[in-house]
Amino acid sequence: MTSGIDIGAAVLAGFQASFLAGIATGVGAIPVLFVRRLSARSEGIALSRAGGVMLDVIGNEIVPETRARGNETAASFALIAGFAAMILIAGGLG
Secondary structure, eight states, X not given: OOSSOOHHHHHHHHHHHHHHHHXXXXXXXXXXXXXXXXXXXXXXXHHHHHHHHHHHHIIIIIHHXXXXXXXXXXXXXXXXXXXXXHHHHHHHHO
């Protein structure tokens, strides 16, 4: 028994969101087809912007959602452990 959620509508909404994200990714990739090589500065700017967007999603969407469910300590430790793992992996890769 569902709790008032129309499963079919939820699946359709998920499919639509996924489809739109795929289209947006494709449209965003089109300029890459016309650029042979980015300068080091442009590449650094693009990568830092992408990293900033990922941090924004984590900081404003994922962490508050886990903290709202009563997992404040676990969410904080997981965030710190993930950050430490990224630093160690990046250091290991050189």
